[in-house]
Amino acid sequence: MIVARTGNEAMAEAMRQINPDVVAAYPITPATEIVQLFSKFVNDGLVDTEFVPVESEHSACSACVGASASGARVMTSTSSQGLALMHEILFIAAGLRLPITICLVNRSLSSPINIHCDHSDTMASRDAGWLQIYTENAQEAYDTTIQLVKIAEQALLPGIASTDAFIISHGMERVELIDDKEVPKFLGERKLNYSLLDVDNPITLGPLDLQDYFFEHKRSEIDAMDNVLPIIEKVQKEFGDKFGRYYPIVDEYKMDDAEVAILVMGSTGGTAKVTVERMREKGKKVGLVRARVYRPFPKDAMTKALSKPKVVGVMDRSDTMSTLGGHLYNDARSILYKSDKQPLMKNYIYGLGGRDISIEEIEAIYGQLFDIQKSGEVDKDVVYFGVRGE
Amino acid sequence: MKKEKEGWKDLPIGLVLGAATCLNFETGDWRSEKPIWDSEKCTHCLLCWIYCPDSSIIVKDGKVQGIDYKYCKGCGICAEECPPKVKAITMVREEK
Amino acid sequence: MALLEIRWHGRGGQGAKTAALLIGDAAVETGKYIQAFPEYGPERMGAPVFAFNRIADEPILQHCGIKTPQIVVVLDPTLMETVDVTEGLPEDGVVLVNSQKSAEEIKKQLGLTSQKVYVVDASKISKEILDRDLPNTPMLGALIKASRLLEFEPMLASVQNRLKKKFPNRPEVVQGNIKAIKRAYEEVGV
Numbered sequence: 272m273i274v275a276r277t278g279n280e281a282m283a284e285a286m287r288q289i290n291p292d293v294v295a296a297y298p299i300t301p302a303t304e305i306v307q308l309f310s311k312f313v314n315d316g317l318v319d320t321e322f323v324p325v326e327s328e329h330s331a332c333s334a335c336v337g338a339s340a341s342g343a344r345v346m347t348s349t350s351s352q353g354l355a356l357m358h359e360i361l362f363i364a365a366g367l368r369l370p371i372t373i374c375l376v377n378r379s380l381s382s383p384i385n386i387h388c389d390h391s392d393t394m395a396s397r398d399a400g401w402l403q404i405y406t407e408n409a410q411e412a413y414d415t416t417i418q419l420v421k422i423a424e425q426a427l428l429p430g431i432a433s434t435d436a437f438i439i440s441h442g443m444e445r446v447e448l449i450d451d452k453e454v455p456k457f458l459g460e461r462k463l464n465y466s467l468l469d470v471d472n473p474i475t476l477g478p479l480d481l482q483d484y485f486f487e488h489k490r491s492e493i494d495a496m497d498n499v500l501p502i503i504e505k506v507q508k509e510f511g512d513k514f515g516r517y518y519p520i521v522d523e524y525k526m527d528d529a530e531v532a533i534l535v536m537g538s539t540g541g542t543a544k545v546t547v548e549r550m551r552e553k554g555k556k557v558g559l560v561r562a563r564v565y566r567p568f569p570k571d572a573m574t575k576a577l578s579k580p581k582v583v584g585v586m587d588r589s590d591t592m593s594t595l596g597g598h599l600y601n602d603a604r605s606i607l608y609k610s611d612k613q614p615l616m617k618n619y620i621y622g623l624g625g626r627d628i629s630i631e632e633i634e635a636i637y638g639q640l641f642d643i644q645k646s647g648e649v650d651k652d653v654v655y656f657g658v659r660g661e
Numbered sequence: 662m663k664k665e666k667e668g669w670k671d672l673p674i675g676l677v678l679g680a681a682t683c684l685n686f687e688t689g690d691w692r693s694e695k696p697i698w699d700s701e702k703c704t705h706c707l708l709c710w711i712y713c714p715d716s717s718i719i720v721k722d723g724k725v726q727g728i729d730y731k732y733c734k735g736c737g738i739c740a741e742e743c744p745p746k747v748k749a750i751t752m753v754r755e756e757k
Numbered sequence: 758m759a760l761l762e763i764r765w766h767g768r769g770g771q772g773a774k775t776a777a778l779l780i781g782d783a784a785v786e787t788g789k790y791i792q793a794f795p796e797y798g799p800e801r802m803g804a805p806v807f808a809f810n811r812i813a814d815e816p817i818l819q820h821c822g823i824k825t826p827q828i829v830v831v832l833d834p835t836l837m838e839t840v841d842v843t844e845g846l847p848e849d850g851v852v853l854v855n856s857q858k859s860a861e862e863i864k865k866q867l868g869l870t871s872q873k874v875y876v877v878d879a880s881k882i883s884k885e886i887l888d889r890d891l892p893n894t895p896m897l898g899a900l901i902k903a904s905r906l907l908e909f910e911p912m913l914a915s916v917q918n919r920l921k922k923k924f925p926n927r928p929e930v931v932q933g934n935i936k937a938i939k940r941a942y943e944e945v946g947v
Binding site for chain 1: 778784789819824
Binding site for chain 2: 366367368369427464465473474475476477478480483484486487488490491494495
């Protein structure tokens with residue numbers, strides 16, 4: 272069914288079709304609508320979900336942990352400060368290997384207070400052991416939400432599917448919805464290796480784990496991250512075969528003969544694709560790489576993609592506050608350390624707090640990358656693009 | 662005597678342990694003092710049974726039967742809680 | 758149809774966002790690709806607000822703001838005194854204003870030469886039919902007439918469906934809005 276939906280509406284529709292056993296959530300701009308719409312679905316009897324309206328995101332994530340450990344299929348939704356408040360529980364969910372899914376809207380973190388898009392909220396949680404998939408538009412947000420439930424349950428890892436605040440969350444687009452009956456069929460039942468509610472097979476969950484075992488348990492968690500990419504690929508393919516929309520781990524656009532390329536995440540990927548088209552019409556060999564799956568970082572696919580052009584401009588909608596540039600830039604630079612095809616690389620921190628990025632501005636970045644290609648030198652590794660006073 | 666600990670690949674996924682694993686852990690050898698129960702003096706008020714942190718007071722049909730030395734750590738709470746007028750439990754040194 | 762970009766000017770509470778969503782919804786139902794998005798700031802009744810549409814036959818990939826819209830719709834004529842409503846409008850652009858004045862007068866007021874100006878008194882229509890000044894739905898009718906971006910009847914059916922969902926127990930509101938759209942469609946003048 273083809274409909275017009277905002278990103279938030281699309282994610283709420285996905286949650287309705289997934290029909291999770293438990294949703295515990297606390298509303299926050301700009302993700303409020305997801306929970307609000309879903310609570311209406313609960314009220315209208317469209318889902319069988321036990322909806323837990325908690326008093327904070329910390330409680331939301333905690334309730335999700337308990338419910339997931341009991342064997343339930345569990346989802347929640349949040350953004351920005353809400354994710355920050357969940358922070359300590361994020362690590363617990365991952366350590367206990369509970370496949371919880373968060374429909375997240377990327378919003379900047381205070382201070383200064385702001386409700387618009389950047390990626391600093393999820394970036395601050397990138398080491399929590401959660402899968403992170405950044406989507407480009409409402410359709411991808413909807414599709415990814417469904418895929419992620421299955422990926423998380425197979426990998427026994429929690430995951431975040433995210434959209435850009437307002438740009439996608441509140442922007443209405445054409446979205447193709449899957450038939451209601453098909454989504455549960457695609458997902459199947461959650462397979463359990465244990466359940467807290469199984470009284471015939473009692474277990475102890477999350478005991479104190481000291482010097483003698485803690486490291487082994489962490490190592491096992493890291494191993495799950497190491498092995499999740501084939502699971503993501505498999506689920507993406509199954510999804511494509513069934514519903515006709517295929518997604519890559521790393522989204523390459525016109526990269527085969529690209530001399531210079533941009534690496535980016537989220538909705539800017541779309542704007543950059545239009546820029547690539549316009550520049551290609553003028554004969555400029557430009558390409559685009561969009562990091563869709565960010566955690567785990569798809570080392571091999573990303574190395575392959577970034578080894579093609581001579582110059583790469585990495586666009587980060589967040590800063591590490593380490594004086595070393597943005598998160599994506601640091602990951603991209605790191606994987607190319609041993610590559611014999613290292614492109615020249617420049618980091619563009621852009622769009623913080625929702626500042627718009629236009630086609631013309633991305634065209635200007637490509638122009639700078641061509642200058643770097645010509646001179647063979649990167650004058651400044653990290654620049655702040657679109658900020659006044661630079 | 663010492664058991665080899667498992668490597669990370671052999672651990673159950675998700676920080677899960679079996680239940681009631683303390684049953685496999687015989688804490689009786691932690692004792693430096695040992696409670697001695699006197700069946701003649703005991704009034705079967707069960708205060709010792711209530712307070713024992715290691716469930717080591719053996720009770721059957723509401724009557725104290727003795728002390729489970731497999732798990733009793735010799736903390737002495739039972740002797741302390743036994744009413745002064747009864748004094749059915751006394752602590753003695755383990756050292757032989 | 759090549760990519761068409763529309764900018765809606767209104768005041769908080771006048772329904773600029775709703776209008777953009779309604780036209781987006783209607784365009785999707787006729788098989789088009791769309792975007793409809795407001796510019797979010799502090800939301801206050803009466804403050805100048807913007808909403809935007811992109812409409813095309815092909816998938817729309819860009820997610821940047823709209824700076825050079827081909828069509829500008831002004832829901833409140835007083836905005837023209839404080840907001841540069843024609844900013845970024847190309848030479849062959851279209852301006853549609855809710856006003857009691859004539860198109861010629863508006864053209865002069867905005868200092869336009871080559872652009873086409875359409876005028877309809879949407880506030881009057883709304884007050885007469887709905888007893889309230891809600892210019893957004895009548896302006897939809899005027900927009901379709903001025904731009905021909907969609908067929909009128911399917912747009913009307915789509916708006917009716919959406920309003921029915923929004924006001925399930927108030928058929929008079931749905932009918933009133935439809936009537937207002939039809940009247941504005943007929944009355945809009947160049």
